[in-house]
Amino acid sequence: MATLAGKKAPYEGPECPKCDALLGDDSRVTGTVTCPHCRATFEATAFNPPQRRMQIVEVAQSGPEGANACANHERNTAVTSCQRCGLYICSLCDMNVGSGSFCPSCFDRVRTEGTLGAATTRFRDYGSMARVSAVAGFLFMFMFLGLPFGALTIYYANKGIKQAKNEGRSTLGTRIAMGFGIFEAIAGGAAIAFVILGVMGKLK
Amino acid sequence: MTPARTRIGSSARAFGRETVYELPDGIEIEATENYEVIRRRVLFEDVLLITYHREMGFWFVILSGLVGAFFLFIGVLIVSAQRTGNAWPYLTPWLVMAFPFLLAAALRAILGVEVISIFGRRSKAQIRFTFRKQRAREVYGRILARVRQAQKALENEIAASAVAEMPAVPEVPMPPAF
Numbered sequence: 001m002a003t004l005a006g007k008k009a010p011y012e013g014p015e016c017p018k019c020d021a022l023l024g025d026d027s028r029v030t031g032t033v034t035c036p037h038c039r040a041t042f043e044a045t046a047f048n049p050p051q052r053r054m055q056i057v058e059v060a061q062s063g064p065e066g067a068n069a070c071a072n073h074e075r076n077t078a079v080t081s082c083q084r085c086g087l088y089i090c091s092l093c094d095m096n097v098g099s100g101s102f103c104p105s106c107f108d109r110v111r112t113e114g115t116l117g118a119a120t121t122r123f124r125d126y127g128s129m130a131r132v133s134a135v136a137g138f139l140f141m142f143m144f145l146g147l148p149f150g151a152l153t154i155y156y157a158n159k160g161i162k163q164a165k166n167e168g169r170s171t172l173g174t175r176i177a178m179g180f181g182i183f184e185a186i187a188g189g190a191a192i193a194f195v196i197l198g199v200m201g202k203l204k
Numbered sequence: 205m206t207p208a209r210t211r212i213g214s215s216a217r218a219f220g221r222e223t224v225y226e227l228p229d230g231i232e233i234e235a236t237e238n239y240e241v242i243r244r245r246v247l248f249e250d251v252l253l254i255t256y257h258r259e260m261g262f263w264f265v266i267l268s269g270l271v272g273a274f275f276l277f278i279g280v281l282i283v284s285a286q287r288t289g290n291a292w293p294y295l296t297p298w299l300v301m302a303f304p305f306l307l308a309a310a311l312r313a314i315l316g317v318e319v320i321s322i323f324g325r326r327s328k329a330q331i332r333f334t335f336r337k338q339r340a341r342e343v344y345g346r347i348l349a350r351v352r353q354a355q356k357a358l359e360n361e362i363a364a365s366a367v368a369e370m371p372a373v374p375e376v377p378m379p380p381a382f
Contacts, residue, residue, distance in 0.1 A: 011326065011327055011328055013252065013323065014252050014253040014323035014328075015321075015323065015328070017257055017319060017321040017330070018257065023253070028252065028253050033255070040257070041257075042255045042256065042257035043255060043256040043257065044254070045253070045254045045255075045348055046252070046253050047251050047252055047253065047254075047351060047352075047355060048252075049249055049250060049251060049252065049325075049355050049358070050355065050358050050359045050362055052249070052358065052362070053362060053365070055365070121242065121243050121244060122240060122241070122242050122243070123240070123241055123243075124239055124240055125236060125240065125241045128236065129239050132239075168208070168209070
């Protein structure tokens with residue numbers, strides 16, 4: 001969708017890959033397509049994906065015996081229970097992203113807490129933070145800031161390595177940052193100790 | 205823990221970086237903005253349109269060209285101020301600084317960038333290839349094949365569940381023959 005005052009509009013469907021204008025149904029075809037807005041041409045392949053149908057069984061259909069009603073939709077038969085709060089839920093309420101079934105409110109909560117890996121869409125990149133902190137520490141070591149920046153780098157690198165392992169990414173860059181952090185902390189600590197000893201007159 | 209994924213491309217933007225991965229059931233995009241990673245997915249089952257085009261990247265060419273021209277201009281300015289002697293020792297450092305920017309601008313203007321855009325029902329993904337044009341075609345073909353495969357499997361699944369749901373035809377006795 002075209003931008004308005006620099007703010008990107010939410011995604012509404014297939015767009016022109018060059019001007020971002022929303023494409024109408026007549027432009028969503030297979031072959032060479034010309035954008036009606038910017039007249040740019042591009043190669044396209046259109047699909048008509050089938051809609052997945054939700055199977056909802058009503059309590060009346062399941063019969064009185066053994067049919068538990070959904071906690072949110074009393075007419076629907078529960079298909080499972082929330083693994084966090086134990087509520088009976090129907091297939092409409094079943095929020096399952098491959099790590100078990102959750103009811104909508106528990107799903108929102110675990111997603112906000114960040115404990116549900118597959119549902120996490122926004123997170124801090126500790127590896128990048130460790131690398132930036134390592135560079136900053138190296139640049140400001142002459143100002144006796146090696147120790148705090150080194151400690152910060154070690155902290156971020158530790159979290160970054162755990163995060164990268166969890167995500168299945170390479171930990172090499174973060175490990176190098178960790179090495180720099182250790183060096184900065186030791187060198188920074190030694191520099192401060194050297195100055196203190198010098199001030200106290202214990203250095204000859 | 206995220207499912208097994210393969211990195212298929214990445215592109216740098218003015219204020220961040222986007223890395224695109226292939227998952228067993230879709231495409232995953234990780235956009236890095238400052239120190240925050242924003243992750244979104246386009247499922248193969250949901251894909252409505254896939255496009256392939258080549259673009260130049262107008263602003264990249266203009267900005268790189270301007271930076272290169274700026275360094276060149278300073279070099280020329282210094283050389284013109286130098287009235288006697290050999291000009292090359294003064295010009296060379298500025299030429300060295302200008303060269304990568306001018307080369308980047310020229311390469312981008314000549315080669316362009318291959319862009320694959322995948323539009324789903326709720327999200328979209330873009331993969332950019334600057335140098336590996338052959339790989340761009342391969343990735344485009346592979347994504348098309350995987351989308352077709354996923355949507356065919358979903359169609360079959362829906363058809364199978366529809367057959368299972370259909371009530372059995374009651375047996376009606378035939379009328380007696382006369």
